[in-house]
Amino acid sequence: MLLVEKIATDNWRLKRLVRFENGLLYRDLFIFKQISLDEHFRRRQRNSQFPLEGDYFKPTPKMEFYTREDQVSEADFDREYAHYIKISSNDDALKADERFIIFVLSDLDIIDLNEETKQVALDHLNQCSSRTFAELKRDFLAVEKEILDEMRVFVSWKKCLAYEERVRQFPAEKKKHKIIKYETHLERMITKNISLLLALQRNRLARNFKEIKARLN
Numbered sequence: 001m002l003l004v005e006k007i008a009t010d011n012w013r014l015k016r017l018v019r020f021e022n023g024l025l026y027r028d029l030f031i032f033k034q035i036s037l038d039e040h041f042r043r044r045q046r047n048s049q050f051p052l053e054g055d056y057f058k059p060t061p062k063m064e065f066y067t068r069e070d071q072v073s074e075a076d077f078d079r080e081y082a083h084y085i086k087i088s089s090n091d092d093a094l095k096a097d098e099r100f101i102i103f104v105l106s107d108l109d110i111i112d113l114n115e116e117t118k119q120v121a122l123d124h125l126n127q128c129s130s131r132t133f134a135e136l137k138r139d140f141l142a143v144e145k146e147i148l149d150e151m152r153v154f155v156s157w158k159k160c161l162a163y164e165e166r167v168r169q170f171p172a173e174k175k176k177h178k179i180i181k182y183e184t185h186l187e188r189m190i191t192k193n194i195s196l197l198l199a200l201q202r203n204r205l206a207r208n209f210k211e212i213k214a215r216l217n
Contacts, residue, residue: 017179101121
């Protein structure tokens with residue numbers, strides 16, 4: 001019974017070790033993400049540009065449109081980039097763009113967006129000179145370009161985190177050595193106790209066989 005209890009206990013510890021290793025990896029990744037994101041946004045607040053070398057980012061204007069809680073995917077960026085190309089190359093598409101309408105209304109000091117104010121913006125665009133329209137288009141596309149730059153940073157940062165997750169699929173060397181050492185010790189103890197249990201059972205069977213044989217004789 002003592003050997004059976006030892007085998008069961010060591011087997012339970014071996015299973016717990018697997019859960020511990022998974023938890024250790026999860027914790028290390030979580031801490032890495034938090035520290036890295038904190039440093040990323042501290043650098044964003046400290047500088048108007050990111051360094052060109054030794055970093056994951058290209059120079060980009062200081063962020064104003066996104067926060068650290070926002071999620072930006074590659075699909076979001078591709079969709080926004082395609083939209084930017086469309087409105088920058090087609091004036092009719094630009095005039096029909098709701099964000100551009102809002103931009104024009106803000107230039108006219110109008111806050112609300114509804115059918116009536118939308119028509120006011122369209123009338124203003126149709127009546128303004130080509131120079132005024134060109135200035136509005138230039139200023140609006142500049143803002144849209146800044147949004148694209150920020151989205152590109154977020155996508156790059158997401159790729160960086162994904163890469164780090166792949167790299168950190170194993171614990172640090174020192175922790176990994178201790179885990180492997182403890183795991184080997186448990187496996188050795190389980191094997192040893194199973195061998196002792198089998199030997200004890202063989203001895204018991206042999207003793208019982210001798211007793212039965214002696215009675216028959």
